[in-house]
Amino acid sequence: MGAGGIRNIWDSFKVLLGIVALLWVILVAGMILPLNEYGIRPRTLAGLSGILFAPFIHSGIDHLVANSVSLIILGSVFLSLERKLSVYLLLQIMILGGLGTWLIGRSNYVHIGASGIIYGILGYLLTIGIFKRSFGTIAVSLAVFFLYGGAVWGIFPSGGFVSWESHLCGLIAGIITARMNARNGYISRSFR
Helix, strand or coil, X not given: CCHHHHXXXXXXXXXXXXXXXXXXXXXXXXXXXXXXXXXXXCCCCHHHHHHHHHHHCCCCHHHHHHHHHHHHHHHHHHHHHHHHHHHHHHHHHHHXXXXXXXXXXXXXXXXXXXXXXXXXXXXXXXXXXXXXXXXXXXXXXXXXXXXXXXXXHHHCCCCCCCCHHHHHHHHHHHHHHHHHXXXXXXXXXXXX
């Protein structure tokens, strides 16, 4: 990896730090304002707006700390890989994953947090090497598998309220996004 690659990773890391700082500001605002109401409320008309807002809202410090670490690590890899297309791809993951959560989520809960996006990025990075079949993307997929493959267990129901539905739908959305974009040839030229 050359100096340009390292600079690209550093730039991606700085962008993610800014996004995480914004999430912390929103968490503090949520301690004053009832922001949780803007999450995904499954199968309700009002809950549809949560598809766009839920990733920015967290239930507390522990929730946001857990999501911050994964978002910085996986997000930096994702932004380094996809650069110019990253916003488009993230919107695709957010909408597909959020809509899936709206359709299958437990209706007695409001689904919030960035974990659906994180699982979407995970699904994307795990499968882009399979769909793209270039050395660089295969290397990224393998590295992510070895470092984060165990996180896939989060798509299964567990005790307490963790939105496994958001995890599952995010992962599926990431895989669909990787497949669609690899087929359409939109994958960044940086890893060809």
